[in-house]
Amino acid sequence: MLRLLLRQNRVVLSEVRSCGSFAQIMSEAIDNRKAEVGTKRTKDMSYKSRYEGSKKRREWKGAIEVSQEKKEGSEPFVRIKRKKSVILLGYSGKDYYGMQRNPDVKTVEQELLAAMLKNNWITEEAYNFPQSIGFQRAARTDKGVSAVRQCVSLKLPLDLNIQSLNADLPSQIRVFAVKTVTQGFNSKNDCMARTYTYTLPTIALSSDSSSESPMEKFRIPSEVLDKFREILKMFQGTKNYHNFTTKKAYLDPSSNRYIISFTCQDPFVVEDVEFVELRVKGQSFMMHQIRKMVGLALAIIRGHQDVKLLENAFTQTRLNIPRAPGLGLVLDTLHYDRYNRRYGSDGIHTPLTWEEVEEEIQKFVKKEIHPVITGTEIAEKPTLDWLENKLSTHDFTDQVGEDNDSNDEDEDQEEKPAENSAQELISKEDVTLKTE
DSSP states (O other), X not given: OHHHHHHHHHHHHHXXXXXXXXXXXXXXXXXXXXXXXXXXXXXXHHHOOTHHHHHHHHHHHHHHHHHHHXXXXXXXXXXXXXXXXXXXXXXXXXXXXXXXXXXTSOOHHHHHHHHHHHTTSSOHHHHHOGGGGTOEESOOOOTTOEEEEEEEXXXXXXXOOHHHHHHTSOTTEEEEEEEEOOTTOOTTTTOOEEEEEEEEEGGGGOTTOOTTSOGGGOOOOHHHHHHHHHHHHTTOEEEEOGGGSSSOOTTOGXXXXXXXXXXXXXXXXXXXXXXXXEEEEESOOXXXXXXXXXXXXXXXXXXSSOHHHHHHHTSSOOOOOOOOOSTTEEEEEEEOHHHHHHHXXXXXXXXXXXXXXXXXXXXXXXXXXXXXXXXXXXXHOHHHHHHHHTGGGOOTTOSSGGGGOOOSOOSOOOOOOOOSOHHHHHHHHHHHHHHO
């Protein structure tokens, strides 16, 4: 028994001695490894130079230079600084199929983009894809409709020659001014209101007139003119205009439109023919809306319909209201009151009011727009022809009628939903009236 205990003690003592030597060996090995890692790290740091990254960048730049040398004869790329801008232009729309560019037809937008490309205002890519430079027209006037102060927003270079651009535009189109605007400016969405004019011979207000009536001898009686003005006032305010456009339901919120004013100016005479100009200002207009407003007003003043029909037109009752001819319709002014209040006096931007080019605008109107309207009315009598052959026999209850005929010109085709309720539109009316 004693021998067995001594033998076990010797084994334990031997294991303890071996463990002690193993621990010592491991400790020495760890110290040696730390020394090796430290030596290697020092060598790596002394080998890697801060210059190495720059060397790689120089080699990458050199590769570009070689590739450019291979393209001998090609023009070097030059980046042109562009800023969001707005173009003010006017045009006579008689010979054009509207403002917006469409294939295979003559449009104002096509003429403008081609002239800007020729004068290096835009690139070829922007010419093919105007949306790449944020191209946005304020109003999409259609066939035959003219404009006095149309606006287009897009990105343009800072150094521009308007006179050179106009030299490459037809005489019926003129650019009056270019102004830089805020980066988020949108000529359509930032427009608070639009003013249109409609010019027609005063004989159209007479119930006794026809296409054979001599316009030169007619002068509108003051009492008839006053009555006509009262009819126009009935359009003012927030009303449901579902009967004054196409494919709009009475319950559609976008059928509600706010008309700020609808007036008739004093008569004026051209070549012994008396004319009158109507002016309508509203937040926005739907397709055919203004021409149908004029058409119904003429039907009432000429005795074809009673004034109660106008009141009924704003109700849920479905009516077919005729469209007056598009010749006399002109986009006159775009109103940017909110933008002007916020940015017009910030010291960086200028208000979009255009007084500085008003003289040039009026010269263009007297030369290219008014003579076309009055001259065509005198020579061809389109309004009197429409009064005799269409309005006098028009069925206001016909649900098919001319709604299917959409090939004629219309207003700015604003399909912008009236996201505001009637009460909100009324509050906007108060704000607008205070600012005018």
